[in-house]
Amino acid sequence: MHFDAFDRYHEKESFLHRLDPRVKVLVTVVFIISNALLPDGAWLAFGFAWLFVLVNNLLSKLGIGYTLKRSIIALPFALIAITVLFSIPGKPLTTFNFMMMDLTITDMGLLRFVSILIRSWLSVQMAILLVAVTRFPDLIHALEHLRIPAVLTTIIAFLYRYLFVLTDEVFRLLRAREARSAAVPGSRSGGGVVWRAKVAGNMAGQLFLRSYERSDRIYNAMVARGYAGHLYTLNPHEMRSADYYATALAIAIIFVTHLLGRF
Amino acid sequence: MLYSPVPLHIPDGFLSLIVSIICWVLTVLVIGTAISRTNKSLGEKQIPLMGVMAAFIFAAQMINFPVAGGTSGHLLGGALAAIVLGPWAGMLVMTAVIAVQALLFQDGGLLVMGANILNMGLATAAIGYGLYRAVSGQSKTVKLAVTGLAAWLSVMAGALLTSLQLWLSGTSQLELVIPAMMGVHALIGLGEALITVFALGFILQTRPDLVGEGSESAKGSKAWIYIGGAVALIVVLLSPFASADPDGLERVAIDMGFINTGQSAPYNIIPDYTIPFLGETAASTIAAGVVGVIVVGLIIVLVGRGMKAKS
Numbered sequence: 001m002h003f004d005a006f007d008r009y010h011e012k013e014s015f016l017h018r019l020d021p022r023v024k025v026l027v028t029v030v031f032i033i034s035n036a037l038l039p040d041g042a043w044l045a046f047g048f049a050w051l052f053v054l055v056n057n058l059l060s061k062l063g064i065g066y067t068l069k070r071s072i073i074a075l076p077f078a079l080i081a082i083t084v085l086f087s088i089p090g091k092p093l094t095t096f097n098f099m100m101m102d103l104t105i106t107d108m109g110l111l112r113f114v115s116i117l118i119r120s121w122l123s124v125q126m127a128i129l130l131v132a133v134t135r136f137p138d139l140i141h142a143l144e145h146l147r148i149p150a151v152l153t154t155i156i157a158f159l160y161r162y163l164f165v166l167t168d169e170v171f172r173l174l175r176a177r178e179a180r181s182a183a184v185p186g187s188r189s190g191g192g193v194v195w196r197a198k199v200a201g202n203m204a205g206q207l208f209l210r211s212y213e214r215s216d217r218i219y220n221a222m223v224a225r226g227y228a229g230h231l232y233t234l235n236p237h238e239m240r241s242a243d244y245y246a247t248a249l250a251i252a253i254i255f256v257t258h259l260l261g262r263f
Numbered sequence: 264m265l266y267s268p269v270p271l272h273i274p275d276g277f278l279s280l281i282v283s284i285i286c287w288v289l290t291v292l293v294i295g296t297a298i299s300r301t302n303k304s305l306g307e308k309q310i311p312l313m314g315v316m317a318a319f320i321f322a323a324q325m326i327n328f329p330v331a332g333g334t335s336g337h338l339l340g341g342a343l344a345a346i347v348l349g350p351w352a353g354m355l356v357m358t359a360v361i362a363v364q365a366l367l368f369q370d371g372g373l374l375v376m377g378a379n380i381l382n383m384g385l386a387t388a389a390i391g392y393g394l395y396r397a398v399s400g401q402s403k404t405v406k407l408a409v410t411g412l413a414a415w416l417s418v419m420a421g422a423l424l425t426s427l428q429l430w431l432s433g434t435s436q437l438e439l440v441i442p443a444m445m446g447v448h449a450l451i452g453l454g455e456a457l458i459t460v461f462a463l464g465f466i467l468q469t470r471p472d473l474v475g476e477g478s479e480s481a482k483g484s485k486a487w488i489y490i491g492g493a494v495a496l497i498v499v500l501l502s503p504f505a506s507a508d509p510d511g512l513e514r515v516a517i518d519m520g521f522i523n524t525g526q527s528a529p530y531n532i533i534p535d536y537t538i539p540f541l542g543e544t545a546a547s548t549i550a551a552g553v554v555g556v557i558v559v560g561l562i563i564v565l566v567g568r569g570m571k572a573k574s
Contacts, residue, residue, distance in 0.1 A: 006367060032374045036280040073369050077274050080429060080444075083436040116434060120276025120372075127275070127369050136367065151298050151310065155359040158314020159321060163363075166315075166322035173326065193330055194457065200328035201461020204338060207323055208347065208466060212473065215315035219308050229307035244569025248562045255558045 001164045001171075008131040014061040016133040020243040021142035027250040028130045032123045034254050038261045040115040045261025046122065052253060053125045060133050067125035067132075081116045085109040136160055141237055154231060162211075162218075169210055173203045271339070271383055271421050271448075272364065275372030279432040286428065287377030293385050294358055297351040304351075304482075313352055317359040320344055326458075336454025339421070341387025342395075342414040343459045347466065347474050350392040350483050357384030382424040386494055387417035391459075393491010396483055403467060407460050413491070414459035418452035419445060420498045445502050 011017075016024070031052070038045050057064050090108030097103070131139065137157065144153045177199060181190060190196060219227075278286075301309065320340040327337040340360070345353030361380050365371040371379045394413035398405050422444040429435040466474055474481075 008367060029373060032275050032372070033280065035276065036278075036283065036374055073274075077272075077277065080440065081277060081434045083439045084434065087436040087439075112433070116276055118276075120274050123275035123372060123374070124369050127365075127373055131367060131369075139366065149295075149298050151301065152294070152355065152359065152362075154310050155314045155317055155355060156362055158311055159317040159359050159363055160367075162315050162318040163321055166318045167325065170322045170325050193328075193336075196328040196330075197336060197454065197457035198461045200326050200336070200338075201458045202465045203326050204323045204343070204458055204462035205465030205469070207326070208319055208462065209470060211315050211319035211322075212312075212470075215312045218315060219311045222311060227307075229310070239568070239572055241569040241572040244565045244572060248565035248569065251558065251565070252562050255555075255562075 001168050004136075005164050005167070006160070007136050008128070009135045010062055010132050012061045012133075014059060014133070016056065016060040016129075019133075019246055020237065020239050021134050021138040022145050022237070022239070023243050023247045023250075024130055024134055025139070025142045025146060026247060027254075028126045030251055031126050031254055034258045035119045035123050038115075038119065038258065041111045042115075042261030045257050046115075046118050048257040048260060049122050049254075052257065053122060053129070056126075056129055060129060062129075062132060067128045070128050071121055071125045073124060077120075078117055081113060084112045084116070088112055137233075138235065138237075141233055141235065145237060150230070157231060162214075165214070166207065166211055169207060173207060177203065271425055272361075272371030272379055273375045273382075273425060273428070274369075275374050277372075277432065277434050278375045278378055278428055279434075280374070282428050282432045283374050283378060286375070286381050290358075290377040290380045290385065293354065294380075297354045300351045301355060309352065313348070313356050314359070316344065316348055316352075317356045317363075320356060320360050321363065323462075328454075328458075330454065336451070336457065338458045338462075339383060339387065339418060339455050341384055341421075342391025342410070342417040342455070343462060345388035345392035346395045346410065346413075346459075346463060350388055350487055353388040353392065354385055357388060360384070378425075378428050382421040382428075386420045386424055389487070390417040390420055390491045390495050390498075392483060393487045393489070394495060396485070397488045397492065399481055403464075406467070407464055410463050411456040411460040413495070415449075415452040415456040416495045416498055418448050418455045419502065420494060422448035423498050423502055441502065 031049070035049060038049075053067060054064055057066050060066070085105050086103045086109060088106055088109040090106035090111075092104045093107055093110060095102055095104045134142070137160070140153050140157050140160070143156075144150060183190075190199075301313075320338075320343075323338050323340060323343075325337075327335040329335050341353070341357050344356050347353075348356060358380050361371060361384055362376065365373055365376050365379065391410075391413045394409050394416070395406065398409045401409075423441070426435070426437075426440045426444045429440055430437045463474070
């Protein structure tokens with residue numbers, strides 16, 4: 001497996017790709033906060049917020065529909081919000097019978113349900129765009145600049161660095177299990193659920209030992225190369241004036257969009 | 264698909280800002296303590312170890328076993344991480360895992376990450392380690408039995424916290440979300456318990472020096488027994504109470520001041536057109552004005568910095 005198998009970064013030469021990663025993290029977070037604060041049914045603001053996402057898609061040169069295509073990821077969770085359809089008092093729209101309960105969808109309930117989905121859908125698109133235009137190691141450095149404790153960012157950096165190595169390890173374990181799970185046609189191989197869970201548990205334990213021993217080797221190798229508790233980067237990460245202007249402009253747009261939703 | 268999500272990761276948009284912020288504050292307090300504790304007790308060697316262990320938890324979540332009807336059981340890992348690495352290191356490892364899941368895979372939101380870390384990283388580690396630490400001198404059988412219980416309870420704790428946060432945000436109805444979440448996770452927790460027990464059993468058998476007496480994980484403070492026990496007790500007592508008598512829980516929330524008594528239902532905690540907790544009053548208008556001034560001030564500062572910085 002390649003080292004960047006997990007990275008969602010898409011190499012392109014664009015304004016957003018060149019922007020300082022700090023700016024991108026900050027604007028994404030401000031956008032999501034603004035979304036969370038928008039009242040239910042602020043359709044105009046939701047529309048402008050989506051326009052903001054689309055413009056950013058264009059600026060990234062990834063194509064206007066880039067984030068839209070990938071944004072269904074949060075949809076399964078919508079199920080959990082479905083109860084607001086029936087629980088908020090308002091004008092009844094339709095009633096139906098479900099498992100011996102009479103459920104009435106109200107207009108206020110529908111409004112809230114749709115608003116929750118839109119907020120989530122807009123937020124997830126910005127998060128998708130953030131990792132599409134920022135290399136993950138740059139993102140970690142941005143977090144460090146934004147005062148996330150070094151212990152945590154270093155752990156995250158290691159996690160990212162060795163995730164593909166350990167995933168290869170998992171694939172080896174899974175392949176080994178597969179290879180030993182032959183069965184005569186018509187009969188099942190292996191034991192019951194608990195037996196299968198035991199196999200999976202042993203695999204997790206095995207993976208733990210391999211990871212533990214590997215971390216020892218990694219540490220020794222790092223010390224041999226001069227590691228003294230801190231990771232360095234050759235990328236200077238300096239804020240240029242374009243970065244400041246872009247942040248100011250983006251926050252101003254988000255703020256005005258937010259005001260549109262309130263009045 | 265390389266990566267299968269666990270159905271506890273809340274995406275952005277499902278929690279209100281105020282609930283997200285409360286969860287962030289709790290999470291930051293606990294993680295801050297964890298960082299200062301690990302800095303004191305562990306050397307620079309522990310950082311690469313914790314990083315690789317975080318990758319281990321992430322990768323171990325990909326190991327699954329078929330249960331029935333196309334569903335499969337797999338690991339969340341909070342309890343296991345805390346038991347083998349010690350509580351503080353376990354919490355940091357889980358925090359890193361959840362952060363990467365949110366940043367890289369959009370599995371869980373950014374603004375709600377505090378809540379996700381609290382539910383899946385901190386509560387799970389506290390229960391897992393607390394109960395395990397309580398039987399530290401006992402036989403292997405007792406240890407493994409308690410580990411299984413702790414792993415199951417840790418998933419239930421995560422589900423309960425998630426349900427409560429969704430309810431406080433006005434996203435779900437209490438009397439539906441608690442039974443639904445707890446019911447589903449009672450089964451998911453069984454998978455978690457089985458894998459955790461067998462994984463720990465395997466490690467105890469092959470490398471007892473890593474998790475046995477005298478190891479890093481056995482050195483945790485006895486206070487964890489009470490913390491973990493208390494969190495476990497809350498789960499055991501609160502979930503049946505909440506499912507049987509949701510009105511009672513709303514009553515408690517009202518008494519604690521979470522809910523404006525003038526309103527009939529919990530989803531009005533975040534009034535639609537005002538700053539939360541302040542209500543439609545002069546104070547709210549002033550607060551909104553202050554936020555506006557801060558935003559405009561921030562923009563001016565940024566433009567000023569931009570003029571100074573070299574292009």
